[in-house]
Amino acid sequence: MALLIQNGEIVTADSRYFADIFVEDETITRIGSNLELPPGTEVVDARGCLICPGFINPHVHIYLPFMATFAKDTHETASIAALMGGTTTFIEMCCPSRLDHALDSYYLWKEKAHNHSACDYAFHMGVTRWNDETESQLRRIVADGTSSFKVFLAYKNFFGIEDTELFQTLRLGKEMGVITAAHCENAEIVSRLQTYLLSVGKTGPEWHEPSRPETVEAAGTHRFAAFVELTKAQGYVVHLSCAPALEEAARAKQRGVRLAIESVLPHFLLDNSLTEQPGVEAMKYVMSPPLRDRRNHRSLWNGLRSGIIDTVGTDHCPFDLAQKGLGELAFTDIPNGIPGIEERVSLMYTRGVVTGQIDIHRFVDALSTRAAKLFGLFPRKGTIAPGSDADLVVFDPTYRGIISVKTQHTQNDYNAFEEFGVKGRASVVTVRGKVQVRDGVFVGDRFRGRFLAREPIGDTHGE
Numbered sequence: 210m211a212l213l214i215q216n217g218e219i220v221t222a223d224s225r226y227f228a229d230i231f232v233e234d235e236t237i238t239r240i241g242s243n244l245e246l247p248p249g250t251e252v253v254d255a256r257g258c259l260i261c262p263g264f265i266n267p268h269v270h271i272y273l274p275f276m277a278t279f280a281k282d283t284h285e286t287a288s289i290a291a292l293m294g295g296t297t298t299f300i301e302m303c304c305p306s307r308l309d310h311a312l313d314s315y316y317l318w319k320e321k322a323h324n325h326s327a328c329d330y331a332f333h334m335g336v337t338r339w340n341d342e343t344e345s346q347l348r349r350i351v352a353d354g355t356s357s358f359k360v361f362l363a364y365k366n367f368f369g370i371e372d373t374e375l376f377q378t379l380r381l382g383k384e385m386g387v388i389t390a391a392h393c394e395n396a397e398i399v400s401r402l403q404t405y406l407l408s409v410g411k412t413g414p415e416w417h418e419p420s421r422p423e424t425v426e427a428a429g430t431h432r433f434a435a436f437v438e439l440t441k442a443q444g445y446v447v448h449l450s451c452a453p454a455l456e457e458a459a460r461a462k463q464r465g466v467r468l469a470i471e472s473v474l475p476h477f478l479l480d481n482s483l484t485e486q487p488g489v490e491a492m493k494y495v496m497s498p499p500l501r502d503r504r505n506h507r508s509l510w511n512g513l514r515s516g517i518i519d520t521v522g523t524d525h526c527p528f529d530l531a532q533k534g535l536g537e538l539a540f541t542d543i544p545n546g547i548p549g550i551e552e553r554v555s556l557m558y559t560r561g562v563v564t565g566q567i568d569i570h571r572f573v574d575a576l577s578t579r580a581a582k583l584f585g586l587f588p589r590k591g592t593i594a595p596g597s598d599a600d601l602v603v604f605d606p607t608y609r610g611i612i613s614v615k616t617q618h619t620q621n622d623y624n625a626f627e628e629f630g631v632k633g634r635a636s637v638v639t640v641r642g643k644v645q646v647r648d649g650v651f652v653g654d655r656f657r658g659r660f661l662a663r664e665p666i667g668d669t670h671g672e
């Protein structure tokens with residue numbers, strides 16, 4: 210099976226030019242003009258459009274038992290939503306609780322996704338405790354192709370780990386060349402602030418942010434950076450939400466700590482005033498770290514433009530209104546999460562590229578290439594070159610639309626970006642050479658997605 214995408218303008222993290230792309234089987238084999246076509250070649254006309262490498266979302270939750278309930282998506286619904294938005298690969302957090310067995314959990318997550326995803330996928334392995342078995346289990350998981358860890362400096366007694374466990378995880382990561390991602394807050398302080406706020410009757414969703422303030426995230430980021438520095442490991446801060454945390458992370462980077470930074474869609478576009486609305490309306494917007502005061506938006510956009518913020522993910526995590534309502538009496542019972550797997554590319558293009566906050570190359574870099582490089586997928590994913598997987602997005606910058614729960618593919622009964630306008634969308638999307646989305650409609654194979662085994666990419670030299 211051969212595919213030609215013609216008349217489009219190719220845009221990568223560092224180049225922009227007009228050329229046609231020829232795909233054989235699953236791989237890009239030629240890029241140029243007047244390419245010779247075998248009979249039966251499928252042709253996609255990309256006139257007037259940009260052709261970007263398939264977008265990569267480095268931070269999503271799909272299967273997730275959390276806060277006494279389960280996130281709403283299946284791999285089928287989330288992967289179709291991802292593809293509709295131009296995302297051809299996601300990296301899901303495998304999140305066992307502290308009581309769970311790491312290897313069993315890993316196989317459970319893998320089984321949930323296996324033959325159930327329309328796009329390609331990988332995992333970050335959550336390390337939520339460290340005991341005698343942990344090291345050998347993690348070695349097996351890395352050998353299986355899951356070469357990134359995730360730790361939580363938050364969620365006391367559930368996902369959260371102790372200092373010694375963090376240290377051991379980073380030491381193993383360093384030895385194996387595996388990058389460790391971290392949710393940076395401080396479980397102890399958050400727990401005490403929550404208890405205090407509830408005890409004085411501050412129980413509504415507007416108290417979620419004050420229970421995990423910017424200072425706590427900055428402190429968590431500082432602590433993680435110090436551990437990464439001392440172990441000479443490679444770290445990745447997930448969903449950095451505010452200026453004080455960014456300052457901590459940037460300082461660490463400047464002194465040579467190998468720390469990459471991710472921010473997520475909601476923190477660029479939404480703010481904590483949304484949690485001051487009545488009833489469940491406010492609960493829709495509860496995630497952690499929380500939505501912040503909007504004065505932080507400028508810092509995040511500046512950080513993204515300069516590249517200090519490396520990647521843009523989503524922390525996609527859908528809970529419906531009935532689930533959100535579990536927190537009616539106490540904000541600490543609201544399941545944390547805001548979905549966004551489908552909206553990330555269009556909204557970051559609309560609010561970032563169209564407005565001139567970031568250029569098109571930084572956009573492609575932050576939403577695709579940089580994640581591919583950090584997580585061992587490059588150049589198979591994250592670029593357009595002969596030999597790369599033919600994951601391609603024909604992006605139509607002239608499209609105009611409005612986001613609505615009525616048209617979304619994520620399995621949920623609200624959309625946090627309801628009525629946001631978009632300028633531009635993925636109109637044709639391929640996964641390893643197969644057209645999965647055409648004219649904004651899913652037309653493909655619901656179970657085409659494959660697990661991506663990744664080699665560790667880190668420097669394993671030195672102490």
Ligand SMILES: [Zn+2]
Pocket residue numbers: 268269270302524
């Ligand atoms: Zn997350």
